[in-house]
Structures are given as C-alpha cells and as structure tokens.
Amino acid sequence: MSYYKHIEQEDREVFAAIEGEEKRQAEGLELIPSENYVSRAVKEAMASSLTNKYSEGYPGKRYYGGQEFTDQVERIAIERAKSLFGAGFANVQPLGGANANIAAYFALLEPGDTVLGMDLSHGGHLTHGHPVTYLAKLFRFVRYGMKDVETGEIDYNALAETARKEKPKVVLAGFSAYPRQLDWQKIADIAHEVGAVAMADVAHIAGLIAGGAQKNPFDYGFDLMTTTTHKTLRGPRGGLILVRSDEALAKKIDKAVFPGFQGGPHMHQIAAKAVAFGEALRPSFKIYAQNVVDNARRMADVFTEGGVRLIAGGTENHLILADVFGSLGVTGAEAETRLDEAGITLNKNVIADDTRKPLDPSGIRFGTPALTSRGFSAQDCAQVAALMLQVLKTPAAVAEAHGAIRTLALAHPIPDSYQ
Numbered sequence: 443m444s445y446y447k448h449i450e451q452e453d454r455e456v457f458a459a460i461e462g463e464e465k466r467q468a469e470g471l472e473l474i475p476s477e478n479y480v481s482r483a484v485k486e487a488m489a490s491s492l493t494n495k496y497s498e499g500y501p502g503k504r505y506y507g508g509q510e511f512t513d514q515v516e517r518i519a520i521e522r523a524k525s526l527f528g529a530g531f532a533n534v535q536p537l538g539g540a541n542a543n544i545a546a547y548f549a550l551l552e553p554g555d556t557v558l559g560m561d562l563s564h565g566g567h568l569t570h571g572h573p574v575t576y577l578a579k580l581f582r583f584v585r586y587g588m589k590d591v592e593t594g595e596i597d598y599n600a601l602a603e604t605a606r607k608e609k610p611k612v613v614l615a616g617f618s619a620y621p622r623q624l625d626w627q628k629i630a631d632i633a634h635e636v637g638a639v640a641m642a643d644v645a646h647i648a649g650l651i652a653g654g655a656q657k658n659p660f661d662y663g664f665d666l667m668t669t670t671t672h673k674t675l676r677g678p679r680g681g682l683i684l685v686r687s688d689e690a691l692a693k694k695i696d697k698a699v700f701p702g703f704q705g706g707p708h709m710h711q712i713a714a715k716a717v718a719f720g721e722a723l724r725p726s727f728k729i730y731a732q733n734v735v736d737n738a739r740r741m742a743d744v745f746t747e748g749g750v751r752l753i754a755g756g757t758e759n760h761l762i763l764a765d766v767f768g769s770l771g772v773t774g775a776e777a778e779t780r781l782d783e784a785g786i787t788l789n790k791n792v793i794a795d796d797t798r799k800p801l802d803p804s805g806i807r808f809g810t811p812a813l814t815s816r817g818f819s820a821q822d823c824a825q826v827a828a829l830m831l832q833v834l835k836t837p838a839a840v841a842e843a844h845g846a847i848r849t850l851a852l853a854h855p856i857p858d859s860y861q
C-alpha cells in the first residue's frame with residue numbers, strides 16, 4: 443500500500459498520475475533552479491484538515507468563527523518568517539510569488555505610477571512588468587540591465603540616471619535568471635535618493651539568504667521583500683511578503699493582500715510554510731544553502747571548461763545560464779528535450795538580448811537546489827555537468843547517459859526529512 447493509499451483505493455486515474463510523477467522525480471534529476479523537494483512534514487501539513495477552513499482576515503481579527511487553531515498556525519508562520527529574514531513584519535498569506543508581487547504593487551502604487559525594474563531578458567520576471575501581463579497595463583515599467591553580459595555587472599550609473607529621470611515610486615531589484623549578487627546597498631541608496639520604496643523580489647534566493655549564503659537586502663536598507671516559499675527556501679508552493687521595519691507600510695501590505703487582492707487564505711499552505719520555515723531555522727539549513735552555491739559553482743566550472751559560454755561568466759548563487767546555441771549550435775529547446783530524454787529536467791531560457799524567440803531561445807537555465815537536497819556533493823554535480831555536456835555535444839550519447847543519470851538518481855533518494 444502506498445503513501446497515497448486512499449487515492450489509490452478511491453481514484454485510480456489521479457493515483458496513476460501521482461505515482462507517475464513520484465517515479466519521474468525519483469528516477470530523474472531535477473535541475474530547474476526554481477524547484478526543490480519538500481519534506482514529508484511539509485506535505486503532511488499541506489494535506490491537513492486546515493484546508494477545510496475559511497479564515498478571511500488576520501489572526502485575532504477574522505470574519506468567520508472557529509479560528510482558534512488557524513490563528514495559532516498563522517502566528518507561528520509569521521514569527522518564523524520574521525526570524526528567518528530579520529523582518530519586522532511578515533504577511534504569510536500570498537498564494538504564490540506573483541500574488542506577493544501584485545499585492546506589493548497594489549500597496550505601493552496608483553495606476554499609472556512608475557516602477558524601475560530589471561530588464562526581462564537580463565534576468566527579470568514576468569511580474570516585473572512584462573508587456574504580456576495585466577500589470578503592464580496598470581503601471582509604467584522602466585528598465586535597467588547589465589552593463590557587461592560577460593561579467594553580469596549591473597549598470598548602476600544608468601540605473602541611478604534612469605531613477606532620477608523617471609522618478610519611480612518603486613525601485614525593484616530581483617530576478618529569476620541572473621547568476622550574480624546584486625549590490626543591494628547601491629540600489630537601496632538610489633531608490634531612497636529619489637523617494638522610492640526599495641523592493642527586493644528574492645523568490646529565487648530566499649533560501650540562500652535565510653541560510654546565510656547570500657546577503658540579506660534588509661541589511662542594506664531595503665524596505666520590502668517578496669518571495670516564493672518553494673524554491674531555495676524548500677517550502678510548499680506559496681508566497682510571502684516581508685517588511686523591514688515600517689509599520690505603516692506593513693499595514694498597507696496586509697490590506698492589499700486581504701481584502702485588496704486575495705480571498706480566504708489557504709491555511710493548510712500557511713501551516714506548511716510554518717513547518718518549512720522551522721526547517722530553515724535549523725543549523726543544517728545553513729550548510730544546505732552554502733552547498734547549493736558551491737555545487738552550482740562547480741557545475742559552472744565544468745561547463746566553462748567544456749567550452750560553453752555562461753551568461754555573467756559563471757555563478758555566485760544557485761543558477762547557471764548557458765548560451766548553448768552560441769557555444770554548441772544546439773538551441774535551448776533542443777537542449778531541453780535531449781536532456782529530458784536523458785533523465786535531466788531543466789528549462790530553455792532566453793539569454794540577455796537574445797535574438798531567438800522565448801519558445802526556442804539560445805539558452806538553458808539550470809541549478810542545484812534540488813540536487814543538493816538529495817545530498818549531491820560538488821563532485822557528484824561535476825559528474826552531472828559532464829554528462830550534460832556529453833548529451834549536448836553528442837546526440838547519440840543520450841541512451842548511455844540516461845543509464846548513468848538513473849543510477850546517480852537512485853543512489854541519492856529524495857529525503858523524507860531534513861534534520
């Protein structure tokens with residue numbers, strides 16, 4: 443009888459899909475840098491009876507009765523989030539990272555106001571104002587980017603000049619495909635010079651910050667951070683908004699999340715966030731965070747030695763962006779498919795100022811949060827990178843690489859808990 447025994451007995455169709463996904467995850471290697479493996483404790487919280495409860499409002503101030511235990515769980519999640527990030531205030535209700543960003547905009551902006559954010563092809567995110575989003579119709583997004591794609595250096599002078607000219611209400615720093623560390627101090631100073639709020643979207647690196655492997659924007663004067671909880675932070679799928687110290691800003695955020703934007707919070711998800719935050723507060727999470735970074739650097743080195751151009755020349759965090767089309771003549775889509783056949787999941791990705799289209803770009807993006815959760819060492823990661831290169835350079839090598847990748851995966855089972 444499996445862990446999913448009730449689904450197995452009562453709904454064979456859904457059970458088959460879940461079992462298939464479990465097998466796929468166990469036998470393959472996950473290199474999408476925004477994915478990870480949650481503990482059984484996080485899964486149990488997600489599957490708890492808290493999913494049955496409506497809890498609009500906040501602890502001690504709800505619209506429906508019966509909130510004794512939902513209040514407890516939300517307060518635990520808030521306190522743990524504050525401790526992890528050194529925040530004065532936390533809102534744990536955003537259902538995802540996009541929701542967290544949208545609620546933050548609603549708290550800070552009026553329609554037509556300006557946001558200065560990272561250029562999307564330089565590593566920004568859809569919710570940072572991509573033209574296809576509804577947000578781009580509501581607010582005015584202006585851009586900054588890298589000065590030098592080979593080193594990843596941000597053009598902070600251009601950023602400052604644009605801020606002085608465009609007078610944004612929010613200066614947004616954060617990314618979903620940028621492998622270097624930002625100069626948080628410079629960005630906060632520029633934001634404050636023009637009277638803007640300094641907002642960091644740390645969705646990708648939240649776990650690295652919580653684990654002390656990357657700098658915390660709050661230590662450099664940032665006012666607000668948004669994040670997902672399911673990437674390097676290794677929690678359930680969800681969002682989180684943190685305010686450094688401004689109580690008035692925190693109140694605006696709470697109002698923007700509910701009733702401004704969302705309905706009833708998902709209390710089972712909030713319980714799972716609390717469990718994951720508890721895990722991230724353990725000393726072992728610091729080791730995990732540093733290993734994620736060390737493993738990524740090792741993979742980047744193998745790619746560079748193998749003749750592949752890396753955007754920003756390498757990595758200082760958990761992710762790597764490789765120009766496989768420019769270096770090997772393999773498009774991002776071809777690379778994704780070929781590696782998938784070999785048992786490695788990653789994603790095609792545009793590179794800075796890509797001349798190819800997003801569905802078949804020049805690059806691939808991959809990273810080490812999930813492999814590191816499975817206990818992969820830097821040496822194991824180097825072996826994975828070498829197998830990837832073999833598959834990218836020699837299509838006929840897929841079958842042989844698949845065997846080696848499956849063996850590596852089975853030798854590193856997905857953990858049930860993180861002590």
Ligand code: DSN
Binds near residue numbers: 476539567618
């Ligand atoms: N889909 C996420 C990522 O992969 O980075 C961002 O939304």
